Amino acid sequence: MSESVYGEPKILQLTGSNAETVTIRAKALVFVDPVSQAILHHLEQIAPSEAPVLIIGETGTGKELVARHIHERSGRRGPFVAVNCGAISEQLADSELFGHEIGAFTGASRRREGWFEAANGGTLFLDEIGDLPLALQVKLLRVLQEREVVRLGSRKSIPVDIRLVAATNVDLADAVAAGHFRLDLFYRLNIAQVRLPPLRERPGDILPLALHFLNVYSQRLKVRKPEFTAATRQALESYGWPGNIREVENVIHFALLVAEKSEIRPENLKLNSIASTSMQATAGARLPPREQIAAATKALLAEPGDNLFNELERIIVDEAFRHSRYNQVRAATTLGISRNVMRTLLKKHGHLSDKPDDGSYENAAAA
Structure with missing residues (x-):
């Protein structure tokens, strides 16, 4: 297991929107955005339990940092052990996770405990859980259910007390549909889910x-x-x-x-x-429409032209009037404004003449 690029753990002080100071003991767990603070609140809720946690997020979003934070808030006295499932060879994965006895296979010259035993009393973090071979998924499910492991070359079961936190950057539901991941294990892992959004x-x-x-x-x-x-x-x-x-x-x-x-x-x-x-x-x-508009508005504000507000207003009026099939009343209702305000805006942006109208397109000038 390689050393993290984030350096040694440190305490970061973050000031939330409610002016309260949040102390986060992690290596680079900087949660300032409102979305991140909502995730932090969720972590504080699930950390003290014994339930398995499934962290879903893209590479580089800080899944291991979140797992460490859950461990530190869990109150468990044992160690935090991180294992990258994608970095373990399929031939040695069984031994790495569950341990082996002397002579269990060629080259097994001494007894060795697996990662589950190493994490006894603490938290075992299985990163990239989707890369775990199907045969080991069966054994993992049994360990979670029975809370005991059996080393390779042994018939004796060893009790283990671990909190399992798993992480993946792939959609496990799709992996289940493709036959690459066991449905029963997915249900077992997905009790407390944390979606870690990309930056x-x-x-x-x-x-x-x-x-x-x-x-x-x-x-x-x-x-x-x-x-x-x-x-x-x-x-x-x-x-x-x-x-x-x-x-x-x-x-x-x-x-x-x-x-x-x-x-x-x-x-x-x-x-x-x-x-x-x-x-x-x-x-x-993928963003909801309002967030797409907000993002587009932010880009426009970075390089504002003349009469930006007037241009944005015109776009809204044009689209609402077209969406309502050129009916003033329906357009006003859609935008949540009165018909008089709608009529004023339609005149301003060249949709209406000065003649009286019945609220329909017949008396509206073509845009």
Whole structure:
């Protein structure tokens, strides 16, 4: 198991929207965005229980950090043991998880406890659980049900007391449908689910994360901490971050290496513009309509033209009038305004003449 790129655990103080200070003991668990704070509240609710937890999120979103936070809030006295299921060879996975006795297989010259025994009394984190071979999924299910393991080459069961936290960056429901993951194990793991959104869906975390890593690497590189220019901040916030938190760390680390003087400029940021555009387009297609409008408005505000408000108003009026089949009353009802206000707006944007009308398209001028 490789060492985390985030360094040693540290305590971060975050100020929430309710002005309360939240102390998070983790390595880079920066939750400032309202979406993230809702997740944090959810974590605080499920952490003290014994229920298995399934964390779902893209690579680099901080799934192991969340698992560690759950462990630290669980009150369990044993260790936190993290295992990457995708990094274990299928031939050795059984031994790695459940342990083996001397002579259990060629090369087994000594007895060895598995990860379940190593995590006894604590939390076992199985990352990329979707990569676990089907044969081991059966054994894992049995361990969760019986709370005991049997080492390879032994018939003796060993009781274990572990809290299981699993994580995946794939849709396990699709894996079940494809026959790659057991349905009964999915139900067993999916008691308490945590969906960890990608960074592009919690933009309020971007700058706090960038500032956190700026502090970390300034100290590590023993250089004076530079400042982000306004353009740099805008570039950081508008980027799609396909690599999520891990990419933020790498970008800030590189920027510190190449930045000159006392500031970090946009050209110091090694951003993948092609990947960003693709990710933002994909993300935009998945966002609810109001969030898509908010994102588009934010982009327009970054480069405002003349009469931006008037242009946005015209688009709303045009679309509402067209959607209601050019009926003023229905258009007003759709927008939640009075017919008189609607009529004023229609005149303003060239849809109506000054002649009296009955609320329908017959007396409306073509747009």
